[in-house]
Amino acid sequence: xxxxxxxxxxxxxxxxxxxxxxxxxxxxxxxxxxxxxxxxxxxxxxxxxxxxxxxxxxxxxxxxxxxxxxxxxxxxxxxxxxxxxxxxxxxxxxxxxxxxxxxxxxxxxxxxxxxxxxxxxxxxxxxxxxxxxxxxxxxxxxxxxxxxxxxxxxxxxxxxxxxxxxxxxxxxxxxxxxxxxxxxxxxxxxxxxxxxxxxxxxxxxxx
Amino acid sequence: xxxxxxxxxxxxxxxxxxxxxxxxxxxxxxxxxxxxxxxxxxxxxxxxxxxxxxxxxxxxxxxxxxxxxxxxxxxxxxxxxxxxxxxxxxxxxxxxxxxxxxxxxxx
Numbered sequence: 001x002x003x004x005x006x007x008x009x010x011x012x013x014x015x016x017x018x019x020x021x022x023x024x025x026x027x028x029x030x031x032x033x034x035x036x037x038x039x040x041x042x043x044x045x046x047x048x049x050x051x052x053x054x055x056x057x058x059x060x061x062x063x064x065x066x067x068x069x070x071x072x073x074x075x076x077x078x079x080x081x082x083x084x085x086x087x088x089x090x091x092x093x094x095x096x097x098x099x100x101x102x103x104x105x106x107x108x109x110x111x112x113x114x115x116x117x118x119x120x121x122x123x124x125x126x127x128x129x130x131x132x133x134x135x136x137x138x139x140x141x142x143x144x145x146x147x148x149x150x151x152x153x154x155x156x157x158x159x160x161x162x163x164x165x166x167x168x169x170x171x172x173x174x175x176x177x178x179x180x181x182x183x184x185x186x187x188x189x190x191x192x193x194x195x196x197x198x199x200x201x202x203x204x205x206x207x
Numbered sequence: 208x209x210x211x212x213x214x215x216x217x218x219x220x221x222x223x224x225x226x227x228x229x230x231x232x233x234x235x236x237x238x239x240x241x242x243x244x245x246x247x248x249x250x251x252x253x254x255x256x257x258x259x260x261x262x263x264x265x266x267x268x269x270x271x272x273x274x275x276x277x278x279x280x281x282x283x284x285x286x287x288x289x290x291x292x293x294x295x296x297x298x299x300x301x302x303x304x305x306x307x308x309x310x311x312x313x314x
Contacts, residue, residue: 022277022279024276024280039288039292040291040292043291047295050299051298051301051302054302054303055303055304066242070235070239077231080228080270081225084221084224183271184271187271191266194231194235194259197238199252199256202238202239202241202255203242203251205242
């Protein structure tokens, strides 16, 4: 009996004599618990950002162009789709297609990261740092880089995981369940971006 | 025949995924449109958050397949997450008080 199947199929626990409450593989449950915890982390960061924005009289609105953000959003949403296609291929037993689509997802993540860092370099060039910005309260720079930096860290970790899991899946060490668990994480990263974009970018557009 | 049928099922499922993806793209476009509307900041925030919550719902239910899990698990995830998110909204009145410079509550 593999660890993945420990809580499947209504098997009773030898310790408690009770059936599984959720009938979900252990790895998937662990990933869901991590996602719930990470949701709280991001929510706390965004609420704190909203708090300081609401409480600042001179909050700047420096973003003139939405092109880069729109492109990044498109890339991340598309990477979620490619992850799903890879999972469907893995479930159907098509190892080559699953690996290919997983690597395409990783490439999309890398492209997202490159665009993000390019944007950061542009903003730093204009004088915006963690402790200073030329347009108003320094809290703007601190909150912007903290939130987007935390998200970018998650994207980077996800890309590394995609490459490692993809390669191990191809070699036969991992199976379709592992691709699914990783897919959950990647969709979560995309989901967080859906909140970061309106709150951090779109509400700070220069009109 | 079994291979053809599984191929057909896989294509149908990818079709559903594509439909949800296009909905998410459309909702993202709606957020960008809202950003350029000539409305009050609080109205803009409410509209954007509403769209983001709908996007999150679609992603969680269909991309993360939460709707296929056992109902007890779905309720556990949703109730715990929503409870904590709502509990974080406690301090908004303090943030607006900061703008006027009042350091302490008057009550």
